[in-house]
Amino acid sequence: MRFSICVLLGLILVSCVDEKKQQPFQGVSITPVYEDSVSIRAITFLDSNTLAFAGSKGIYGTVDVRTEKVRTNIQKYDSIVPDFRAVGNTSSDFFMLSVANPALLYKTGDQGKMEVVYTEEGKGVFYDAMAFWNDMEGIAVGDSVNGCLSIILTKDGGQTWSKISCEHLPEGIEGEGAFAASNTNISAVGNTVWVATTEGRIYHSSDKGATWSVQQSPIIHQEPTQGIYSMAFYDESIGFAIGGDYTQPDANTANKIITQDGGKTWDLIADGQEPGYKSCVQFVPNSKGKGLVAVGFTGISYSANGGESWKSMSEESFYTLRFLNDTVAYAAGKHRIAKLVFK
Numbered sequence: 001m002r003f004s005i006c007v008l009l010g011l012i013l014v015s016c017v018d019e020k021k022q023q024p025f026q027g028v029s030i031t032p033v034y035e036d037s038v039s040i041r042a043i044t045f046l047d048s049n050t051l052a053f054a055g056s057k058g059i060y061g062t063v064d065v066r067t068e069k070v071r072t073n074i075q076k077y078d079s080i081v082p083d084f085r086a087v088g089n090t091s092s093d094f095f096m097l098s099v100a101n102p103a104l105l106y107k108t109g110d111q112g113k114m115e116v117v118y119t120e121e122g123k124g125v126f127y128d129a130m131a132f133w134n135d136m137e138g139i140a141v142g143d144s145v146n147g148c149l150s151i152i153l154t155k156d157g158g159q160t161w162s163k164i165s166c167e168h169l170p171e172g173i174e175g176e177g178a179f180a181a182s183n184t185n186i187s188a189v190g191n192t193v194w195v196a197t198t199e200g201r202i203y204h205s206s207d208k209g210a211t212w213s214v215q216q217s218p219i220i221h222q223e224p225t226q227g228i229y230s231m232a233f234y235d236e237s238i239g240f241a242i243g244g245d246y247t248q249p250d251a252n253t254a255n256k257i258i259t260q261d262g263g264k265t266w267d268l269i270a271d272g273q274e275p276g277y278k279s280c281v282q283f284v285p286n287s288k289g290k291g292l293v294a295v296g297f298t299g300i301s302y303s304a305n306g307g308e309s310w311k312s313m314s315e316e317s318f319y320t321l322r323f324l325n326d327t328v329a330y331a332a333g334k335h336r337i338a339k340l341v342f343k
Contacts, residue, residue, distance in 0.1 A: 025342040055332075060114075085129075089132065090138075129183045151163070225245050318331040
């Protein structure tokens with residue numbers, strides 16, 4: 001009997017811990033960890049202790065999340081000082097990709113310096129986001145050139161990259177691209193990848209970029225400043241995308257969509273409700289696909305029910321966000337990086 005009671009008490013305690021973890025957030029505390037005259041739209045965790053970032057004016061660096069010690073450097077390419085809006089990582093390397101022409105993709109080198117592993121020049125060249133499936137295979141996406149979206153792939157850990165020809169991609173729409181707002185236009189899970197565009201379309205590949213399909217989502221996309229700004233998948237089934245129009249940030253019609261079937265269908269959600277425009281959305285870890293945090297220059301919003309309803313957590317401005325665990329995240333924006341603790 002004593003053993004049974006002990007087991008029961010243990011199960012109750014575990015149940016209480018699990019229940020506590022799933023309680024909705026009530027607020028957030030924000031602590032600046034880095035401030036400088038730089039715009040940062042791309043961050044990634046290299047491991048549980050290190051946040052890496054790259055931004056404008058060639059500035060890139062790391063934050064030790066244990067000590068909050070920041071190390072920075074400036075990357076130049078001949079006389080060019082590139083602006084970075086996309087980063088990625090494997091277990092051994094950090095990558096950063098510049099916007100505009102020429103595109104410059106850097107990888108950590110053997111000599112302790114960043115090395116260029118891919119360049120592309122030409123009219124309309126503008127890369128927006130990148131992601132890795134694993135330590136060997138990765139993808140980066142840019143605006144349309146010569147009739148199709150620009151997509152490059154690596155299969156050797158980022159040592160070399162190759163561009164997919166237009167004959168192997170869906171036909172693009174003139175001017176179609178991806179907003180380089182938060183490095184979250186790509187979501188890669190398992191062997192699958194989804195890419196969200198300025199035209200409100202979602203490209204899909206279930207074989208790591210070998211073959212592609214595309215579908216039109218119901219998100220607003222009539223103007224050049226409208227479309228999908230950010231997309232995240234909790235697993236291979238549950239995904240969420242957000243956007244709108246940054247020139248009309250309070251507009252909240254047709255700017256949030258959800259899928260429960262791996263992107264086969266997308267439905268508007270919380271239509272006509274807050275929030276309006278956001279540049280980044282992320283799922284809260286261990287939330288069973290119910291917890292979502294969205295950030296933008298309009299502030300921080302949170303949903304505890306899969307996007308059906310939202311509450312404003314803060315008016316603090318950020319461009320992008322990544323979770324370290326299920327209560328702590330780091331966000332970056334204009335002139336800063338900050339630690340966010342959700343309570």
